[in-house]
Amino acid sequence: MVSSSHVAMHRIFQKDPALLTRALRQVTTMQYFWRHPLAEQVREEGREEGIEQERAAKILEVLDLRGIPVPASVRERVRACSDLDLLNTWFKRAVRAEHAEDLFREDDDPGHSR
Template sequence: MHPLVLGPDNVPVITDIGEAARDLGMAAFSVLTHSDSREAPALLEAPARALRTTDEKTVSYYGDLVDVGLADLRARQKWRDLMAFVTHFPGRGTLREEAYLEGRAEGQAKMVLRTLDLRSVAVSDEVRARITECADLDVLDTWFNRAFNATEAEDLFVDTDTSATPSSSVNTGK
């Protein structure tokens, strides 16, 4: 058995976009191996531009591999700036983003309920369902802030219930 050890001596410096596109794996290793060299800007640019021509799954795989593997914080930030075109970044509405936002909403809903519980505020099944089914982070944030002063769980919904204020444009999180 012979272990393969990658390092500056046996990983090429890939700064050509065409070469990076032909071998994205080696281009990623090139970035990770040489990111602290003076060629770093071109090293980062080549695979980032090459990834623009490939499918979302490949972009996600190599984009994340490089992002996680970069130890140099300046290089990592530059990589993230170059990868801003990737559809899984916020505001693009992809499955990955939706799962991320859903997780954040679930976490925020748990914090609202936990705050009410710690304050011994009774929560009906109907209120619990409304909170846990809400996916609007702004609404959940409002409810979380209100949970600190609420004497009843329904106090969370004051001014966010559109049935009480038909002209309101506030998302109720229903």
């Protein structure tokens, strides 16, 4: 069964064949764009940013669930971080931290007591 929108499009393209040509060029251009390496790079960057944002949210959630107060400065620093390796380190520290600021301590800091 042909839908009414297909029938309408068919009539429009019969009246103006050049319109069909322009529409097909646009579709081809759009398909090319989504396959273009730059488009893939943009999508990959978006995926990475999403992973970073999710990891930052999980860090703060772990601290919240553990009842550890999280100052605004810590929340801002965690949310602003775009280094996934560092976020992973902070996530591991969030599981054992006594204070939110413990996320940022250096492992080899002799002045830090556990």
